Amino acid sequence: MKAAIYDQPGSPEVFRYADVPDPVCPPDGVVIRVRAIAIEGGDLINRASSVPPSPSFVVGYAAAGEVVAVGRQVLDRRVGQKVTSFDAAGSHAELRAVVASRTWPVPKGLNMSAASALPIAFGTAYHCLFARGGLKRGETVLIQAGAGGVGVAAIQLAHRAGAIVLATVTGAERVSRLLPLGLDYAIDHRSVDIVEEIDQITRGRGVDLVIDPVGATLQASLAVLRPEGRLVFVGNAGGSTLDIDLWPALQANQSLFGVFMGTQFEKPEVYGTISRLLDQAALGDLDVIVDRIFPLADVAKAHAYAEGHSRLGRVVLIP
Ligand SMILES: NC(=O)c1ccc[n+]([C@@H]2O[C@H](COP(=O)([O-])OP(=O)(O)OC[C@H]3O[C@@H](n4cnc5c(N)ncnc54)[C@H](OP(=O)(O)O)[C@@H]3O)[C@@H](O)[C@H]2O)c1
Structure with missing residues (x-):
């Protein structure tokens, strides 16, 4: 798969858009074909200042897409289902493996950019x-x-x-x-x-x-x-x-x-609150502002834009 990777922290130019091995589906997780990646404030901080735990590191907390593989322990997700997800890393890629309890079904009526940015x-x-x-x-x-x-x-x-x-x-x-x-x-x-x-x-x-x-x-x-x-x-x-x-x-x-x-999202009350907020956004009661959308291949430009002083809400990447 293609992913935005880097070896050392620094300015957005540290990114390389490159081929990396596809992620493996964990028994308690799913693999998502990513359709939208919200660039979180924490992604900007991590890329700028956190030494990656491994070379060719894929940064990123938030991504939404369709499930393409389901781990054997997972009973409440199916191939083709639209979900949004969070994790400590791995969003800036075409495919993401994530524990199923860190995913939420995307309600009808909510577009994938907003779904990636909401949780x-x-x-x-x-x-x-x-x-x-x-x-x-x-x-x-x-x-x-x-x-x-x-x-x-x-x-x-x-x-x-x-x-x-x-x-x-x-x-x-x-x-x-x-x-x-x-x-x-x-x-x-x-x-x-x-x-x-x-x-x-x-x-x-x-x-x-x-x-x-x-x-x-x-x-x-x-x-x-x-x-x-x-x-x-x-x-x-x-x-x-x-x-x-x-x-x-x-x-x-x-x-x-x-x-x-990071330690709260999977608690039942927090997980449930985010499900309700996704429903409210799908009904148009909440406005998930997406300022601008970039192709994942332009990740350096997208991070530079997100770090500027005129953006409102989220910048989104599309693989
Ligand atoms: N603890 C957690 O679990 C948790 C969860 C989510 C987010 N966060 C953290 O919360 C922070 C914000 O997240 P985010 O996603 O909302 O970030 P974001 O979308 O990147 O927004 C950052 C905002 O900070 C503003 N800002 C920077 N310096 C400022 C200052 N001195 N006074 C007032 N505003 C200032 C920027 O304004 P300008 O555009 O005018 O520069 C920008 O609007 C990040 O540090 C993120 O890591 C933590």
Whole structure:
């Protein structure tokens, strides 16, 4: 099969589009003929900075496609079925072998690009907002990185739950796409002081909850949180080492939650939530924004585009 592979981390040019052996179907898994690959924020970080565990490594968390082989222990998947999947690696390829419990049937009406992009972004956003963040109707939430995959999902889910939604996002065009999805206040973090801006918006009260997938913004996230508020830390899209003073959080009785979805997706409640979110997207109730689609052969261009500062939601690869 063809795959996007690399031997050393680095800029998108480390990719080679090359022939590699087809994956073998595990007894508890399936092989998928991949039709769409969502480039996740974590894929960009892994390719840029994680030394691959083996040469000719196939990066990638999220891919959707048709089942072409079923392991002997798997009773609830069949050849020809459309599924979407997550795993720690292996999405950037024509074929993917994956444990069956990390796949979801794609409901009728949902296209494969959206299906590939939904589980991680929306599943993570839901978990951060509700399972960890405990968001309630009428509360105010700040979503850091509102234009990213997790951010776009979190804005919609928080709005639908009756929250007042603030998000950091740059660019008038991106803001105009997010307002109809439920964004109440856009904060341009490149041109304003977000602590002052949120102080004004909330009339000095602070927000009840912050979802922070950026990391470099954690100190500001704590500073805009009300006393006894909650901060959910879920990623490091900002790319710097974390340097944070937690004394103010102690003095304000604030709570800090960490989220790592790698160990959560297969838990029945999380798996079931993602199935429901897939159904809602198929009905058109959620908007899985796909910014641009590239052929897998153009993987370096696609990663470079995804790393730029104007993309909204997901970039997708098609083998
Ligand atoms: N813990 C977990 O289980 C889990 C699950 C999913 C994702 N994540 C992590 O969460 C992060 C976001 O994921 P994603 O898929 O949403 O990534 P993404 O689609 O690549 O989006 C990243 C976003 O971060 C924004 N950003 C970067 N620096 C910023 C800053 N200083 N202030 C505000 N925004 C900033 C970017 O804005 P611009 O476009 O303006 O540059 C971009 O919109 C990644 O680090 C990912 O690894 C973790």
